[in-house]
Amino acid sequence: MPDIAISVHELSKKFGDFTAVDGVSFEVQRGEVVGYLGPNGSGKTTTMRMLLGLLRPTSGRAQVLGFDIEKQAESIRPLVGYMSQKFALYEDLTIRENLVFYAGVYGMRPDDYRPRVQDVLALIGLSGRENERAGELSGGWRQRLALGIALVHSPQLLFLDEPTSGVDPSARREFWDLIYTLTERGATVFVSTHYMDEAEHCGRLGIMYNGKLMAMDTPSALKGSQLKGPAWNVVADPLIPALDALSATPGVHRAGLLGDHLHAISLGDSHTAESLRSALIARGFADAIVEETEPTLEDVFVELAGR
Ligand SMILES: Nc1ncnc2c1ncn2[C@@H]1O[C@H](COP(=O)(O)OP(=O)(O)OP(=O)(O)O)[C@@H](O)[C@H]1O
Ligand SMILES: [Mg+2]
Known part of the structure; x- marks a missing residue:
């Protein structure tokens, strides 16, 4: 397994004449929690979608878990989890059914997903509530279920796109506790945000502005050098x-x-x-x-x- 989880070199994406991501380069080591901070429209989601092989770069290149994002996207997808900014839950299904459904999407067999779903429910704090309908969950819990769905196939690397937007500060803190638990278990996390307080929690932090990665370092090094x-x-x-x-x-x-x-x-x-x-x-x-x-x-x- 390579030690570098994400390696990005001069990655750009244009939509027509507009440059959404402009020559971004960085690396993420395995086990890191790297934040991607930037205002609306700064290119965070576009970067993630390219790294997930969902969007073709205009130029530049990147590898995720050692695989080329353009040529080997199929190999990347089973190894990574993605919590989309505009995630969807099946509101009419129960919490457990949502997890089981996505386990099926990832091709997991019942013998594998049954214990895994129990583990994920415990991890996200929804054990005992698995038969409640997803549509009845309040904000912070919906977010945790969406994270659980991104985790169900035991990915090595998680892409979380503004996972706590719209949830209250205490739910945000609990969500971050969960992120630390995941990294203690060996996961690598790449997480976008526009909350400054949240950015403080990241091991390293990239700052995006107008599609450009202005700097990437530990929060204290950024404060010391910039x-x-x-x-x-x-x-x-x-x-x-x-x-x-x-x-x-x-x-x-x-x-x-x-x-x-x-x-x-x-x-x-x-x-x-x-x-x-x-x-x-x-x-x-x-x-x-x-x-x-x-x-x-x-x-x-x-x-x-x-x-
Ligand atoms: N498919 C598309 N076609 C045209 N323009 C797009 C497309 N996707 C994104 N953009 C534009 O690219 C820019 C960057 O968008 P992106 O979604 O990456 O920003 P973001 O940093 O994720 O913002 P937010 O914090 O609002 O989620 C925006 O100006 C957006 O309007
Ligand atoms: Mg976005």
């Missing part, structure tokens, strides 16, 4: 005039609102907490409080999107 300087939290009153003052301060690269305070990135070593505070005091914000803070993935995203 920003122009340190990040600051600023408390000052009133907030909006303080934001204007902070933005206008020389050496401040970017400033914005973050909840009830301000968050800024300064350029290189142009500022200390004390020098930023002095700048604000000079502009009439006598009670300003400035503290250095961890940059966020949103800082990284905004920086990359601005390039």
Whole structure:
């Protein structure tokens, strides 16, 4: 078995004149959880569909589990699981019947799928509820069943396309616990998202923007390498005039609102907490409080999107 689960080289997809995926290159090692973060229309689903052999690339090449996505797509499909962004469940079938149906689609025989379906039900937390109709499941549980369906044939590699969109934060966290459980059992996961908090959970993270892969690294390495300087939290009153003052301060690269305070990135070593505070005091914000803070993935995203 190759150690590299996904290998992508200068992969592009055009629809007419429009380039949806633009020269993307990356690798995913076995056992990794790699996130693919990007806004709507940035090319996440299009990348996944090419890797699954569902869409022909315009140019470039890629291998999944050692197989060429164009020439050997048939060999890839039984080895991978795909939870589509717009997945469909059979609403009239029970939870168990949905899993059994898809096991059949993958050519599993009853002796194989019976124990597997029990395992998957336990994994997704639906043991004991297997006779409920899928149509009656609430948001987070529908998502878990869709993941179970993607897992039923014991794939080595999972493609999850925005698997938690539309579910509440606690269901999202539980879904991520499930993803970690899968990787502990040896699966590799490639997961798209547009949630910054979710992106923090990924071992490595690719950032897509306008079809381009802007960067791919661990969340902490992205924060360490992609920003122009340190990040600051600023408390000052009133907030909006303080934001204007902070933005206008020389050496401040970017400033914005973050909840009830301000968050800024300064350029290189142009500022200390004390020098930023002095700048604000000079502009009439006598009670300003400035503290250095961890940059966020949103800082990284905004920086990359601005390039
Ligand atoms: N079959 C198609 N024909 C024409 N344009 C397409 C087609 N599929 C996708 N696109 C366009 O390609 C771009 C990228 O789409 P894609 O679905 O890959 O984005 P995405 O990152 O998955 O977005 P989202 O977060 O909304 O799911 C979009 O502008 C989309 O409209
Ligand atoms: Mg998509």
